[in-house]
Amino acid sequence: MGQTLTQKILSQKAGKPVKTGEVVEIGVDFTLTHDVTGPIAVSEFNRMGAGLVWDRDRVALVLDHATPSKDIQAAEACRKLRRFAAEQGISRVYDEGQGVEHVLLPESRWLRPGSVLFGADSHTVTAGACALFATGVGSTDLAAIWALGTTWIRVPAQMRLNFTGEMPRWLSGKDLILYVLRLIGTNGAHYQSMEFTGPVISRLDMDQRFTLCNMSVEAGAKNGIVPADEVTAAFFGVSPEELKELVSDEDATYEQWLEVDVSGMPPQVAVPSSPGNVKDVTELGDIQVDRVFIGSCTNGRLGDLEAAAEVLRGKRIARGVVALVLPGSTEVFREALKRGLVDTFLEAGVTVGPPSCGPCYGGHLGVAGPGEVVVSTSNRNFRGRMGHADALVYLASPAVAAASAVTGRISSPEEVI
Numbered sequence: 001m002g003q004t005l006t007q008k009i010l011s012q013k014a015g016k017p018v019k020t021g022e023v024v025e026i027g028v029d030f031t032l033t034h035d036v037t038g039p040i041a042v043s044e045f046n047r048m049g050a051g052l053v054w055d056r057d058r059v060a061l062v063l064d065h066a067t068p069s070k071d072i073q074a075a076e077a078c079r080k081l082r083r084f085a086a087e088q089g090i091s092r093v094y095d096e097g098q099g100v101e102h103v104l105l106p107e108s109r110w111l112r113p114g115s116v117l118f119g120a121d122s123h124t125v126t127a128g129a130c131a132l133f134a135t136g137v138g139s140t141d142l143a144a145i146w147a148l149g150t151t152w153i154r155v156p157a158q159m160r161l162n163f164t165g166e167m168p169r170w171l172s173g174k175d176l177i178l179y180v181l182r183l184i185g186t187n188g189a190h191y192q193s194m195e196f197t198g199p200v201i202s203r204l205d206m207d208q209r210f211t212l213c214n215m216s217v218e219a220g221a222k223n224g225i226v227p228a229d230e231v232t233a234a235f236f237g238v239s240p241e242e243l244k245e246l247v248s249d250e251d252a253t254y255e256q257w258l259e260v261d262v263s264g265m266p267p268q269v270a271v272p273s274s275p276g277n278v279k280d281v282t283e284l285g286d287i288q289v290d291r292v293f294i295g296s297c298t299n300g301r302l303g304d305l306e307a308a309a310e311v312l313r314g315k316r317i318a319r320g321v322v323a324l325v326l327p328g329s330t331e332v333f334r335e336a337l338k339r340g341l342v343d344t345f346l347e348a349g350v351t352v353g354p355p356s357c358g359p360c361y362g363g364h365l366g367v368a369g370p371g372e373v374v375v376s377t378s379n380r381n382f383r384g385r386m387g388h389a390d391a392l393v394y395l396a397s398p399a400v401a402a403a404s405a406v407t408g409r410i411s412s413p414e415e416v417i
Contacts (some may be wrong), residue, residue, distance in 0.1 A: 002249025005227050006156045006193040009133045013116050021257065025152050028145050029115035031311035032101055035067060037120035038141035039080045052086050053150035057230030060110070061085055062101035063358045064096040069096060070364035075394040099355040102126040102214065102297035106206075107329055110235060113228055114246050118145055123297050123379065125217045130235070131228035131246045136217070156222040159192040159256040160248075163200035165263035170413045174207030174299060174309065174377065174397040176200075177215040178268035179260065182278035190220035192256065195248065200262055202227060206235045207303035214298045214379045215379050218275040253408050267412055270395035273383045281400055281412045290372040292323040292348075292405040293386075295359040295400050299377035300328030302335050302399040309341040311402035312348040318408030323350040324366045326358050350405070362387045375404045382414050 003011065011018045013026035033041050045053075061081045068072035071288055076314045078096060082413055094104050102123050105111055109233025115397040117127050120142040127134035135160035137145070145151050161180060182189075194216040201209070202234075209226045226232070228243035236243075266280040294300075294308050305327065317323050325345050327333040333355060336342050345352050351366075358365035360378040368374045368387030374394065376386060397402070400412040406416045 001253065002251035004193065004195060004248040005246060005255070006133055006158065006195065006223060006225055007155065009114060009116060009254070010153070010155055011138045020155055020157050022155045024155065025150055026116060027150050028118055030060070030111055030117040030227055031142060031145055032057050032062060032105060032117070032119035032121070032124065033075065033139070033142055034065050034121060035063045035081060036065045037139045037142070039077045041120055041142045041146070041212065042080060042084045044140045044143035046148055048143060050147035053090070053146040056091070058087045059088070059090050059146065060092040060101070060105060061090060061096070062104060063096045063265045064100045065361065066138045066363050067356055068354060080362035081232045085398065089378030097330070097354045097356070099332070100300060100357055101298045102210070103300055103332065106210065107131055107331055112211065113232060113236065113243055117140065118151065122217050123214055125221065125224045126210050126214040126297055128213040128216070128223050129206060130226040131226060131232050133223055133225065135223045154191070156191050156193045157255040158195065158253065159189050159258070160195045160197060160254045161258045161260060163196070163198035163262055163309040165200065165261040166202060167203070167262055168265060170267055170399050171262060171265055172397045172399065173204055173211035175265065175268040176260070176262065177212050178270055178395065179265065181215070181219055181259070181270070181276045182268065183258070184219055186204055186218055186274060187220045189216065191222050194219065194221045194224045196224065196226050200229070202229055205303060206231060207301040208300065215275065218379060267397060267400050269400065269410060270381055272392045272394065273381055275380060275395060281396070281410065284410050287410045289321055289367065289375055289404050289409055291368055291374040292321060292401050293359055293366060293374060293376040294324070294401050295326030295328065295380065296357065296378040297328065299398050300326060300332065300377045302332050304377065305332065305336050305341050306339070308398040308402040309344040310361055311399050311416060312406065313344050314352065315348055315406050315416065317349045317405040321405050321408055322366070323405040324353060324359070325350055326353045327355050329355050332394070332409060359386050361385065368393065375401045375410060377401050
């Protein structure tokens with residue numbers, strides 16, 4: 001019987017063929033943590049008396065959530081991680097302002113196809129776009145992995161999502177995953193591996209694939225993954241032949257199989273207060289907007305900024321709207337400058353800030369006040385997620401977010417282009 005890509009990777013790390021539901025011990029290739037979960041992991045690691053991490057070259061520390069340090073507590077958390085890195089000889093430290101972990105690590109090409117990544121952050125699943133197994137764990141679990149270099153895992157059930165049809169102009173990876181959440185809800189892939197396939201996926205660039213995998217966890221998935229192809233190979237600068245084994249077997253078994261035809265699909269918007277509460281943008285009517293946020297590990301990459309800039313070029317945002325762009329990394333910021341995207345944002349009246357998670361988790365740099373309506377390109381719109389519990393957060397693509405900033409109400413890009 002054939003295996004899915006996720007099963008192949010876990011089998012290789014377990015040293016034996018694995019099957020759904022089986023609990024196995026696997027070797028870990030890479031780990032990550034950040035300035036919120038990291039200090040807890042450090043404390044737990046020290047409490048264990050483990051001494052040195054199993055492999056200092058396989059540990060990444062990313063200071064991205066409450067950075068640039070928003071208060072004294074945030075500054076101390078960052079300092080604790082820097083001290084830990086110095087004590088352990090860990091060199092892969094992305095300091096304040098360098099970017100968001102789930103943008104930085106794939107961008108660095110440190111992660112490799114076919115590998116296993118565990119991170120103390122639920123959106124670690126983003127890296128599955130690189131044809132690898134990536135999932136989130138708690139800080140204590142991460143500390144144990146630092147000590148041992150291994151962990152146990154229950155092999156997830158397999159779910160295949162096959163996308164067909166022709167993508168309308170303004171449709172994006174964000175719309176595709178929102179539509180999936182609309183179909184199956186926030187528990188529809190509970191502890192499953194969501195594998196994204198089909199002719200539509202083969203035409204998506206890596207930026208869009210990262211977005212798909214990023215929000216697989218919003219459906220309850222253990223991991224999201226895209227099998228390797230020419231796009232993956234080009235991203236890593238290798239021959240497709242080198243990655244030819246990193247695909248699912250034709251006779252692999254899936255517990256769920258979902259067919260999605262994207263032809264004619266309107267842009268999708270998740271309305272308050274769940275990522276699974278999704279509607280066509282054309283169904284929403286006249287919803288006035290107070291804030292717009294373009295960025296985060298979901299949509300802070302160069303392609304996302306390009307889409308937003310295309311909508312905003314030559315226009316001004318509506319009076320009374322506060323719009324913010326946070327590039328996902330310094331490299332994204334630098335390229336956005338070269339391409340004139342930052343000028344486009346500034347000329348439109350948009351604020352451009354440092355690479356950071358910022359308001360995505362209600363941390364800083366533009367959190368929402370009571371009663372404010374926010375259009376965000378981030379991944380969650382639970383009550384209180386981006387600030388006050390009475391704020392109303394709508395999740396959308398960068399193009400829809402930019403169009404909404406221009407009109408002052410939630411809008412399709414077609415309304416302003």
